[in-house]
Amino acid sequence: MNSIEQTHHRRRQWEAALIFITALWGWSFVAIHDALNGMSDSAFNACRFLVAAVAMLLVAAARRRRISKIDLVQGGMAGMALYLAFLFQTKGLKFTSASNAAFITGLAVIFTPLLLFFWRHVKPERRQVVGIFLATIGLALLTLKGLSVRWGDLLVLMCAASFALHIILLSRASKMADAFNIALIQISVVGLLSLAQSVVLGEWAIPPAGAAVNAILVIGVLGTALGFYVQTKAQVASSPNRIALIIVLEPVFGGLFGYFLAGDRLTLQNWIGAALIVAGMLITEIRLTRDRSEPSTHP
Template identity: 30%
Template sequence: MDRAVTRGARPGRRAVPQWAWKVALAFSAAIWGGSFVVMKDTLDVIPPAWLMGIRFLVSALIVGALFWRTLRDNFDLSHLVMGTILGVASGSAFVVQNIGLDDTTPGRNAFLTATYCVMVPFFNWAVTRRRPEANNLVAAALAIVGVGLVALGDDLSLIMSGGDWLTLAAAALFAVHIVLVARFSSAHDVMTLTVVQLAVSALVALGTAALTETPPDPAIFSSADVWLSLAYLVLLSSCVCMVVQNLGQAHVPPAQASLLLSLESVFAVASSVIFYHELVTPRIAVGFGTIFVAVLVSELLVRRRD
């Protein structure tokens, strides 16, 4: 998920109160949290890469149509190159995450993905030579403890599935993507980059699907449930939430915005327990909580320094 920020409201327009943007960001986190359960069910009929390819392709067309004037005014070779780099990173992250989701539960997938927040300062160090602070080290240690609590059985045996390991790999890719967004967005139009990123992400996913997966059976598209799931993932998770996130972060202090968005993993577990009947033992609950605290520690430090 991008941490990009768009320009503020245009002069002459009535300002939206900050509390409304905070509510909108929390609502976006809830939608993203619910998407883990929606994707888990949809993966039963549509392979992961095909699902992501369809999602990003339709999202790119919709967002491109909505912001076509911005795209027309700003699109150039630099936006194409930078947007392509972002699209490769983002598309790869989502494909790996969703392949992992096929072999784990929505709650585990959400909280293991959330460790990307802890990884960002260390990837940023590699790019900018800006050393992580003490709180980043504490957050990393907490994340390792949290993942250990989630991954180890009662007899301390490792019970990480292949899907769990893929989810951690996806978290690393998300961290790389966030660092790249921070470097590219200051000198480029964010919405133009976003449209290019979505289109390239679609190509990455569809290319992966063509090489590794069997196309979905056309008959599944006669199901209303499939169309409802796709509508949720495309219209809500991709189009609405992405625009709300970018605009909201232009009006809410970064630390508060990041904390509101990090609620995604909490909503994901709640949705998984309610709708997917995921069993959360006390040990796993403590592990989830430890990972969430690690995210808060990391995000509070990073955003206060911005």
């Protein structure tokens, strides 16, 4: 296996791992919905990310990992963008419908190439544009039930922009610093800022035993600690546009887990939307598989 084949093999491995993590994030919709019945969103985010940070700190201590200045700067920047994304999303949900929030959050797949174009002058390729277009239509069919302009919609729109910024910052950071350290730092930043937010707003509370604690442990360790580490590693081997298309599968998995675990029922429109999202990914994959001789378009 030559170096080019090894590169593509590594890319496929990390993208497959990220798809698994995205499925876990889809399942977390059901778990978080139950957990939030007993605690505030800011307190849940604080517990979730701090549990993840502690888990990663234990691993770092066992391996005697050292954190460099570059790790701190790059991880801190990515953590700020990630915190803003969760802040705008949870606050926006108070003023808009869940379907609106799901669709608008998914617009991160549109913001990613747009931010890359205006910020770093990276022009999206034709197949990427087609894939993003199909994925966006699919996301609308999967989650949208009438769109109305609300203050919450604008907040969630800022959430989508923050997620796109996080993808881009993480893509650059993962090529400059240690992937594990970046994941640890950004998770710690979100946890500490969420804790400060919950304390300042008087929303902090010890999570009640049961669904909340179980969700915090599973989502904190697997969905957050492992999840953002895998995402960081995937960004080394893949492009921000492909990462955005993979992450947009989250509502597909959320719908499936909702169907089997929460009794939700998908309509024909929902299934068509899910199929269009997968089609968007396949179109991007066909281009990358056929044109392996082309230079990388990674920013």
